[in-house]
Amino acid sequence: MKRVGIIGTGSYLPEKILTNLDIEKFLDTSDEWIYTRTGIRSRRVAAPDEVTSDLCKVACERAMEMAGVKADDIDLIILATITPDTHCPAGANWLEAKLGCDRAVSFDITAACSGFIFALHVADRLIKSGSNKMVLVVAGEIMTRVVNWKERESCILWGDGAGAAVVTATDSGAEVLSTHINTDGANGDTLLMPGGGSKTTPISYESVDKGLHFLKLIEGNKSFKVAVNKFADACEEALAYNGYTIEDPDVIIPHQANIRIIQGMAKKLKVPMEKVYLTIEKYGNISSATVPIALDEAVRDGTITKDKLVLLTAFGGGLTWASSLIRW
Ligand code: UT7
Numbered sequence: 001m002k003r004v005g006i007i008g009t010g011s012y013l014p015e016k017i018l019t020n021l022d023i024e025k026f027l028d029t030s031d032e033w034i035y036t037r038t039g040i041r042s043r044r045v046a047a048p049d050e051v052t053s054d055l056c057k058v059a060c061e062r063a064m065e066m067a068g069v070k071a072d073d074i075d076l077i078i079l080a081t082i083t084p085d086t087h088c089p090a091g092a093n094w095l096e097a098k099l100g101c102d103r104a105v106s107f108d109i110t111a112a113c114s115g116f117i118f119a120l121h122v123a124d125r126l127i128k129s130g131s132n133k134m135v136l137v138v139a140g141e142i143m144t145r146v147v148n149w150k151e152r153e154s155c156i157l158w159g160d161g162a163g164a165a166v167v168t169a170t171d172s173g174a175e176v177l178s179t180h181i182n183t184d185g186a187n188g189d190t191l192l193m194p195g196g197g198s199k200t201t202p203i204s205y206e207s208v209d210k211g212l213h214f215l216k217l218i219e220g221n222k223s224f225k226v227a228v229n230k231f232a233d234a235c236e237e238a239l240a241y242n243g244y245t246i247e248d249p250d251v252i253i254p255h256q257a258n259i260r261i262i263q264g265m266a267k268k269l270k271v272p273m274e275k276v277y278l279t280i281e282k283y284g285n286i287s288s289a290t291v292p293i294a295l296d297e298a299v300r301d302g303t304i305t306k307d308k309l310v311l312l313t314a315f316g317g318g319l320t321w322a323s324s325l326i327r328w
Pocket residue numbers: 028029030033034037038113152153154156191217219220221222223224227256257258285287315316317
């Protein structure tokens with residue numbers, strides 16, 4: 001069996017910062033409510049002329065630079081996103097062209113906030129099977145364009161950004177020990193974008209008037225409890241598979257949906273918050289891109305160094321939940 005490794009990471013956050021205090025000016029909310037209920041103080045917002053593939057392009061270039069590989073070396077691009085530039089062609093196809101990865105094949109994966117780990121899972125299997133050699137696993141979102149800025153329960157949660165990793169068969173570099181993916185389609189109606197698909201075809205004035213094209217969070221406090229449990233389940237799945245216990249990981253990188261969900265997970269697993277890497281305060285929830293952005297920041301700021309055991313875990317719409325254990 002081939003050893004699959006991560007040889008470079010990269011991320012990109014748009015320049016514009018939207019703080020809770022900015023949001024207070026146009027929405028019936030407060031910095032105090034948002035911060036105490038979610039742990040978020042600010043989020044990034046893409047410039048009007050930026051699209052998802054632009055954010056991903058910079059994240060990929062940074063990952064490729066760290067890995068020391070060129071566009072021509074890449075033979076596969078897997079983009080996790082729920083906010084592609086267009087639904088057809090796939091967001092990954094636009095990205096492939098922008099990166100000049102002429103040898104690569106590219107496609108999207110839709111798994112909401114768990115998307116990056118789903119994409120890593122597919123890359124791991126395709127490399128192990130011998131089908132692909134040098135893979136860009138990337139996640140990017142412009143969430144601020146698909147939320148309803150009049151719905152205070154959910155719009156305050158989201159932000160924009162992209163994160164990427166270069167994944168390949170290698171004897172050096174961080175080893176992907178395992179990846180685990182799960183779905184529960186029967187309970188997918190709690191976090192969804194009801195319009196824009198075949199359910200509302202053609203997109204009509206009526207569907208737009210009803211705001212069906214926006215991301216909806218139905219009964220956020222219900223998904224809150226499910227999220228705590230699924231985060232913990234996903235961690236336990238990866239640890240048990242590799243014969244580790246919760247004491248073993250040096251760094252835990254959870255998807256960042258709400259600081260209270262992360263604290264709930266840590267309490268359930270009996271893991272100290274010092275081991276949990278956080279970006280939520282400054283970036284909010286960037287759906288699929290949250291995990292790879294945090295991973296890249298943890299690598300670049302020295303939190304993750306050689307031999308550290310890193311546990312990734314995520315939960316999102318679908319429902320989806322996933323985990324991965326990586327020996328750096
Ligand atoms: O990425 C993975 C998927 N993400 C999730 O699954 C999100 C999980 N859910 C959550 O993070 C939290 O449930 C929310 C942040 C969405 C909401 O927090 P909560 O503590 O569960 O609040 P709540 O929905 O129970 O609402 C409590 C109160 C309500 O007022 P009343 O009915 O008690 O008078 C809301 O109207 O807070 C009110 N409220 C707000 N107040 C000020 C809701 N949103 C806001 C707001 N500002 N932005």
